[in-house]
Each structure stands twice: as C-alpha cells, then as structure tokens.
Amino acid sequence: MIRDKSNYLKILLSVFFIVCVILPLIQVLANIDAASWQELLQQPKFSESIRNSLTASTLSTLVSVSLALLLSFCLARSNIRLKNMFKIVLTLPMLIPSISHGWGLKMLLGNNGILTKWLGLTEGIYGLTGIVMGSVMYSFPIAFLMLSDVLSYEDASPYEAASVLGINKFRQFTGITLPYLSKSLISVVFSVFTMVVTDYGVPTAIGGTYTTLPVSLLKEFELNSQSGKLSIYGAILLLPAVAAFVIDLLKKEQSRSGFVNKAIKPRKGVVRDLLCYAVCIVMCVVVLFPIVAFAMLSVMQNYPYDLSFTTDHIIKTIDQGGDVFLINSLIVSALVSVIGTAIAYLCAYCTARTTGLFSRALHLMSITSMAIPGLVLGLSYTIFFSGSALYGTLAILVFVNTIHFFASPYLMIYNSFNIINKSLEDVGATLNISRPRILRDVLIPQTRGTLVEMLSYFFVNSMMTISAVSFLANIDTRQIALMINTFEANSLMGCAAFVSLIILVVNLIVKTTFYILKKALKKNKPVKTAA
Amino acid sequence: MENQNTKIVVNDLKVVLGRKTILENINFDVKDGEFLSILGPSGCGKTTILRVLIGLLNPTGGTVIKDGVDITKAAPSKRGMGIVFQNYALFENMTVLKNVEYALRLDKNRKAQSREIAMEMLKAVGLEAHAKKKPSRLSGGQQQRVAIARTLALNPDVILFDEPMSALDVDTRMILRDELKALQKRFGTTMIYITHDQEEAFAMSDRIMVMDNGVIHQIDTPENIIKNPANDYVRRFVVHNLQLKIDSLSRFSTVCVKGDESAQ
Ligand SMILES: Nc1ncnc2c1ncn2[C@@H]1O[C@H](COP(=O)(O)OP(=O)(O)OP(=O)(O)O)[C@@H](O)[C@H]1O
Numbered sequence: 069m070i071r072d073k074s075n076y077l078k079i080l081l082s083v084f085f086i087v088c089v090i091l092p093l094i095q096v097l098a099n100i101d102a103a104s105w106q107e108l109l110q111q112p113k114f115s116e117s118i119r120n121s122l123t124a125s126t127l128s129t130l131v132s133v134s135l136a137l138l139l140s141f142c143l144a145r146s147n148i149r150l151k152n153m154f155k156i157v158l159t160l161p162m163l164i165p166s167i168s169h170g171w172g173l174k175m176l177l178g179n180n181g182i183l184t185k186w187l188g189l190t191e192g193i194y195g196l197t198g199i200v201m202g203s204v205m206y207s208f209p210i211a212f213l214m215l216s217d218v219l220s221y222e223d224a225s226p227y228e229a230a231s232v233l234g235i236n237k238f239r240q241f242t243g244i245t246l247p248y249l250s251k252s253l254i255s256v257v258f259s260v261f262t263m264v265v266t267d268y269g270v271p272t273a274i275g276g277t278y279t280t281l282p283v284s285l286l287k288e289f290e291l292n293s294q295s296g297k298l299s300i301y302g303a304i305l306l307l308p309a310v311a312a313f314v315i316d317l318l319k320k321e322q323s324r325s326g327f328v329n330k331a332i333k334p335r336k337g338v339v340r341d342l343l344c345y346a347v348c349i350v351m352c353v354v355v356l357f358p359i360v361a362f363a364m365l366s367v368m369q370n371y372p373y374d375l376s377f378t379t380d381h382i383i384k385t386i387d388q389g390g391d392v393f394l395i396n397s398l399i400v401s402a403l404v405s406v407i408g409t410a411i412a413y414l415c416a417y418c419t420a421r422t423t424g425l426f427s428r429a430l431h432l433m434s435i436t437s438m439a440i441p442g443l444v445l446g447l448s449y450t451i452f453f454s455g456s457a458l459y460g461t462l463a464i465l466v467f468v469n470t471i472h473f474f475a476s477p478y479l480m481i482y483n484s485f486n487i488i489n490k491s492l493e494d495v496g497a498t499l500n501i502s503r504p505r506i507l508r509d510v511l512i513p514q515t516r517g518t519l520v521e522m523l524s525y526f527f528v529n530s531m532m533t534i535s536a537v538s539f540l541a542n543i544d545t546r547q548i549a550l551m552i553n554t555f556e557a558n559s560l561m562g563c564a565a566f567v568s569l570i571i572l573v574v575n576l577i578v579k580t581t582f583y584i585l586k587k588a589l590k591k592n593k594p595v596k597t598a599a
Numbered sequence: 600m601e602n603q604n605t606k607i608v609v610n611d612l613k614v615v616l617g618r619k620t621i622l623e624n625i626n627f628d629v630k631d632g633e634f635l636s637i638l639g640p641s642g643c644g645k646t647t648i649l650r651v652l653i654g655l656l657n658p659t660g661g662t663v664i665k666d667g668v669d670i671t672k673a674a675p676s677k678r679g680m681g682i683v684f685q686n687y688a689l690f691e692n693m694t695v696l697k698n699v700e701y702a703l704r705l706d707k708n709r710k711a712q713s714r715e716i717a718m719e720m721l722k723a724v725g726l727e728a729h730a731k732k733k734p735s736r737l738s739g740g741q742q743q744r745v746a747i748a749r750t751l752a753l754n755p756d757v758i759l760f761d762e763p764m765s766a767l768d769v770d771t772r773m774i775l776r777d778e779l780k781a782l783q784k785r786f787g788t789t790m791i792y793i794t795h796d797q798e799e800a801f802a803m804s805d806r807i808m809v810m811d812n813g814v815i816h817q818i819d820t821p822e823n824i825i826k827n828p829a830n831d832y833v834r835r836f837v838v839h840n841l842q843l844k845i846d847s848l849s850r851f852s853t854v855c856v857k858g859d860e861s862a863q
C-alpha cells in the first residue's frame with residue numbers, strides 16, 4: 069500500500085468515467101424542465117406509451133425467462149447428447165441486432181409473411197403480440213445463458229441428502245432448486261426487462277400502432293433533437309436499470325469458489341431425455357427460422373411474388389454504401405474491442421487488486437454504465453458532445469460503445485482477478501518484484517482466457533448495436549447495422565435481410581476465432597522455464 | 600540466550616487504521632537466531648505487527664530497528680526479511696522451480712546463479728523432484744514448502760510466518776514443524792511466527808509473545824509463561840488452555856502405556 073503508483077492510473081480512469089458517463093448523464097437530467105413535463109402529461113400518447121411499454125416488457129420478460137428456465141433445465145438436468153450444439157444454436161440470436169428479429173418476424177408472420185400463408189392466417193401479428201415475440205427472440209438467449217451458467221454451478225450434495233431422506237422430486241425442486249435460483253432469477257428478470265423496455269428495434273419493425281416509450285423518444289428526437297421531453301423519456305427509461313443496479317449492489321455477492329463442490333449427474337431417464345430432445349429441437353427450429361429466412365430473402369427476387377434467385381439485393385446494398393459502412397463498423401468494433409478491453413482490464417486491476425476508498429469508488433463508476441440503456445447513452449452524448457471536435461467522428465462511436473458495453477467485460481475480469489490470491493503483490497513487494505511485473509508475469513498469464521472473452525464481447529456487441537450509435541453516426545461514420553433501419557423504411561426487405569446476415573456472419577467468424585484462440589491458450593499454458 | 604545479539608527492536612509502535620487504533624504501545628525485541636511465536640485471539644493485531652515489520656504497512660508511530668539501523672521507512676524488499684503467508688501465494692502460472700527462481704533472476708547480482716540457488720533451496724525443502732510441476736499439482740504442505748524455498752532463496756536473515764500451517768492437516772504440520780526448525784538451524788535465520796495453535800507455539804519457540812486487543816501481555820520463554828503468567832489474561836488464555844490439553848494428553852498416554860504393557 070505504501071508508494072502506490074496505481075493512484076495515477078485511478079485518477080486517469082476516474083476522469084475518463086466522469087467525462088464519458090457522469091457528465092453526459094447529468095446533462096440529460098438537467099435538461100428536464102417543468103414545461104416539458106406539463107406538455108407531456110397532457111398528451112394521451114405519453115401515458116399510453118408508458119402503459120404499452122410496461123405491458124409488452126412484462127409479458128416478454130415472463131415468456132423469455134420461462135423459456136430460458138425450461139431450456140436450461142433441459143440441458144443441465146438430462147443426459148441428452150449434442151448439448152454444446154444446442155447451446156450454440158440457441159445463443160445464435162445474440163449475434164444479430166434486435167431490429168433484425170423484429171424484421172425477421174415480420175417476414176415470417178407479417179401480412180405477407182411466409183408462415184402467415186402457410187398457416188392460413190388472415191392477418192399478420194403486428195402490435196403487442198409481435199413485440200412480445202420479437203423481444204423474446206432476442207432476449208431469450210441472454211436469459212438462457214445466465215441461467216445455464218447458474219445451474220451448472222449447483223452442488224449435488226443437497227439433492228443426495230434429500231433423496232436419502234425420501235423427499236420427493238417436486239419438494240426437492242421447491243425446497244432446493246428454487247431457493248438456489250431465486251437470487252439469480254431476480255438478476256435475470258431485471259436484465260431481460262431492462263433490455264426489452266429500452267429496445268426500439270423490435271417495436272419499430274413490428275409494433276405497428278402499438279407505440280412504446282423508446283419509439284416515442286425517437287419520434288420526438290426526429291421532431292426536435294433539443295426538446296426537454298427527450299430527457300424525460302430518457303429519465304423514465306433509466307429507472308428500471310437503476311433499480312436493477314441498486315438491487316445488484318445490495319445483493320451480497322454470491323461467493324462462488326470457482327469450482328463445483330460436486331457436479332450434479334442426472335440419473336437415467338429415457339422419457340425425460342426424449343422430452344428434452346423435443347423441447348431443444350423445437351426451440352432450435354424456432355430460433356433458426358428467421359436466420360434461414362434472412363439467407364433466403366437475401367437472394368430472392370421479390371418475396372412473396374417472385375421467388376427466383378437474384379443478386380440484386382446484394383448489389384443494391386453495396387450501391388448504397390454497404391461496403392463502406394461495413395468497414396466503418398469493423399473499424400469501430402475492432403477499436404472498441406481493443407480499447408474497451410484495455411480500459412476494463414486496467415480498471416478491474418485497480419479495483420480488484422488494490423484496496424481503499426478510491427478503488428471502491430472506481431468500481432462503482434465502472435458498473436454505473438450497466439444502468440444506462442444505449443438509447444439514453446446515445447441521447448446524452450448528442451447533448452453533451454454536440455459542438456465538440458469529437459462529434460461526428462468515429463472516435464465518439466468508439467467511446468459510446470466502450471461505455472455502453474463496459475460493465476459485462478469489466479465484471480468478467482473483476483471476478484477473475486478476485487479469485488487470484490490477494491497476497492501476490494505483497495509477496496512481490498518483499499521479493500523486490502514490482503507491481504507492473506506481477507501484472508505482466510503472473511496476472512496476465514493467468515487471465516488470458518478472460519481477456520479473449522472480453523475482446524470478443526466488445527467486438528460482437530459493437531458490431532450489431534443500433535441504439536446508442538443511431539444518434540451519433542453521420543453519413544461518413546455510418547455503421548452497417550443502421551442500414552437495416554433505412555432499408556426497412558424503404559421496404560427493401562431483401563437488403564435488410566442481407567445486412568442482418570452479414571452481421572451474423574462477421575460475428576460468427578469473430579466468435580469462432582476467439583473461441584479457437586481461447587482453446588489454444590488453454591492448451592499451451594506457459595510451462596516454459598527460463599533457460 | 601542472554602548473550603545473543605539483538606536482531607530487531609520495536610519501539611512504541613502504534614497503528615491506527617481509519618478511526619480504529621489497531622496497535623498501541625508495542626515494545627519488544629527479537630534476538631538473532633531466535634524463534635519467536637506470537638499468540639493471541641483473532642483480530643488482536645498479530646498480522647498487523649508482521650505487516651509493519653516487513654514494511655507492507657506504515658505505522659502511525661514508533662520505530663523498527665534492525666541490526667541497529669532504523670528501517671521504519673525502508674521498502675519491504677530492502678529489509679533483508681521474507682514473509683510466508685497462510686495461503687502460500689504462489690505464482691500459479693509458473694513451475695515450482697520458476698517460482699523460486701523468479702525473484703533471483705530479477706536481481707542483477709544473483710541472476711547468474713539463479714538456477715543453481717533455486718535448485719539448492721528446493722533440495723533444502725525436499726522438493727527437487729517436483730521442480731518442473733505447477734504448484735496446483737502439489738499438496739498443501741508441498742506448496743507451503745515452495746513458498747518457504749522462495750523466501751529462503753533471497754537469503755533473508757529474518758523470516759516472518761503468518762499462520763503458515765493453518766490450512767494443513769495435523770500430520771503434515773508435525774512434519775513441517777521439524778523441517779522448519781531444521782532449516783532455521785541450518786540457515787541461522789531469525790523467525791517470527793504467528794500461530795493459533797498454542798501447542799505448536801510451545802513446542803517450537805524460544806520465546807512466546809501473548810497479545811490481546813492490540814497490546815502485548817507477556818513475552819517470555821514457554822516455561823516462564825506457564826510458571827509465571829504475567830496476569831490473569833495470560834493465565835486464562837494460555838495456561839488454562841494448555842493445562843487442559845496436557846491433562847487430556849497424559850490421560851491418553853497412560854491408557855496407551857497400559858495398553859503397551861498388557862501387550863508385552
Ligand atoms: N485495512 C484495515 N482497516 C481497518 N481495520 C483493519 C484493517 N485491517 C485490519 N483491521 C483490523 O485490525 C485488527 C487487527 O487485524 P489483524 O489482521 O492484525 O488481526 P490478527 O491478530 O492477525 O487476526 P487473525 O488471527 O484473525 O488473523 C482487526 O480488528 C481488523 O479488523
């Protein structure tokens with residue numbers, strides 16, 4: 069603790085957070101004025117969109133989390149094969165923007181949808197049903213991943229004890245599993261709810277006249293980008309995330325020792341396994357359907373009238389600048405990946421490997437970004453940075469994405485650092501091994517897997533984000549994901565499908581590459597001894 | 600013991616963290632080559648004393664003198680001391696050998712012989728056969744031996760131990776006790792040793808320091824502490840506790856002796 073040079077680093081990082089998170093946010097909230105409130109309260113549309121948002125998000129959360137529970141149980145508590153493959157397919161939707169899900173759904177179940185015809189429906193599923201379905205499509209994988217993770221850490225001993233005592237399966241579920249899951253379930257529910265309530269991709273694509281808060285915010289933005297009403301919308305959208313954030317803080321960190329005491333081994337059960345297969349396969353088909361539809365629509369002349377093969381949409385996408393925008397996106401994503409990972413890594417190093425008030429304050433600042441939806445973040449940046457040299461550059465997109473996706477990778481590495489012996493730096497000090505050396509020679513080699521995951525997370529998410537960047541990108545810095553918006557507005561289905569497909573493919577390639585890298589790192593951990 | 604040189608003198612040590620006074624009026628000295636144990640209930644400030652001695656914590660007041668030199672403000676690595684923690688704190692990504700060698704290689708004067716010294720230290724703790732393994736593949740006792748070898752490698756004249764055996768099973772502790780005493784004899788190192796195990800303290804130490812709540816109640820030889828406890832606290836904490844143990848032990852041994860006799 070003596071002669072701690074890490075304080076300089078902490079000051080630097082704090083300045084970064086103050087400029088990139090706290091000040092913009094304060095500015096948004098400061099923009100709220102009484103007149104705008106009055107005005108909004110008199111609009112029936114306002115309370116209607118609040119009601120709509122609440123209804124749609126609550127329903128979506130319920131469905132999404134229930135499905136996630138079902139699927140994660142099927143995978144964790146059965147002996148079915150191909151578990152990894154199911155997991156990969158079920159999480160594929162995480163690699164495409166939410167608007168594509170809405171858009172895909174419209175192609176499947178809209179007025180002229182593929183399935184609408186097949187099923188002989190007379191009307192498409194616009195409005196509430198559509199929003200819920202679309203929201204479930206893209207929020208389900210996240211809930212599923214979180215719950216699978218929790219379930220895979222559960223200890224078998226309580227179940228064994230219960231079985232010995234003759235307690236039946238149902239009582240075991242209510243008495244052991246639910247209490248074990250309850251804490252995580254709260255987090256999952258809040259994450260999903262926040263994600264859905266602040267999303268505008270799905271509602272714009274398939275909401276029809278069913279207007280939700282984010283859509284109202286966007287409409288308001290198009291009318292008057294300086295309006296005080298924007299800030300009110302922003303503040304409301306901030307609420308659920310802030311609640312989730314506070315609950316997360318209050319909740320004592322579940323001490324997970326990093327290894328399973330005794331892994332649960334599902335017993336034999338042919339019927340159960342068959343049922344699990346059925347559930348997994350059905351869900352995989354549902355998940356894959358829109359993706360296959362993208363692939364088909366990208367190369368079909370004019371669905372549903374002319375199904376012949378064409379490269380028109382691909383050419384059109386390129387004509388409209390798709391190649392340039394793709395490069396923009398790749399540049400931004402690569403920069404966010406590297407810069408975001410570097411900042412998150414150093415930040416977690418300070419907060420997890422040093423003690424004191426300053427480091428706790430920095431930790432709080434680091435996870436604050438969790439409470440800011442992309443839409444609100446983008447809005448705050450337009451207000452705070454407009455007129456500055458940063459405005460309208462790729463750099464501001466890099467910053468906004470770094471902050472937008474900061475919390476998850478930060479927490480990944482924060483947890484990794486926390487499992488590593490706390491006395492290493494002290495031992496180093498007595499052996500004349502400096503902190504930077506310990507970081508380089510001991511901590512980094514032990515956290516390389518996490519580093520790779522962080523790089524991948526930042527890249528994939530900035531590749532497909534729309535919310536924050538939609539406010540900030542101009543004609544020179546446009547991101548490819550934003551093209552989906554434009555194509556949608558012009559009813560260019562094929563092009564929108566093609567762009568979604570490109571994003572999926574890029575993300576798949578990146579994810580696979582990082583996955584292979586991680587595996588390789590695991591295999592040849594440095595065993596070398598100095599010559 | 601009287602004619603031994605004094606290694607460390609601690610004067611009027613005081614440590615305040617936040618608003619809490621952790622240590623006050625701490626005065627003691629340690630003789631060259633001595634084995635001094637520190638006994639006391641949890642939270643009484645034992646670890647804090649070690650952290651001040653080695654320089655990981657700046658005291659609020661007081662001085663630490665080693666070999667006649669005031670080292671209160673010296674950097675931890677410049678004190679000629681080593682420390683061994685309860686949780687080993689090994690570099691998990693390096694082999695056992697590399698763990699011991701790492702600090703040596705960073706030291707210009709010892710870089711050339713680093714491999715040689717490291718192997719010698721591993722031999723001293725009986726681990727030369729495990730040099731190429733990662734620490735995680737060793738038992739707890741073996742890992743602690745690596746930590747000891749790593750500390751010994753820099754040739755400190757004082758080694759501090761913070762409950763080094765608390766995480767080990769009884770058998771391993773018994774063995775490690777003897778090994779540690781043998782190492783002390785061989786290298787002539789002064790050792791200051793925190794433990795919760797009173798029997799361990801009485802078996803290993805030249806002198807024992809009994810602490811409570813940030814103050815020292817008594818520092819004396821094991822015999823004197825039993826014969827002349829300085830106050831009620833020491834009597835209750837140490838003597839009473841130990842008496843119980845001796846009682847149960849002697850009862851146990853009479854049973855054994857009887858058993859042996861009948862077998863003969
Ligand atoms: N950074 C700190 N800030 C405030 N108080 C502290 C700090 N570190 C330790 N303390 C307090 O100082 C007191 C002494 O701590 P110390 O670790 O020295 O006790 P100990 O005798 O080693 O206990 P144990 O046997 O449990 O290891 C404890 O009450 C502890 O709560």
Ligand SMILES: [Mg+2]
Binds near residue numbers: 645646647761
């Ligand atoms: Mg202690």
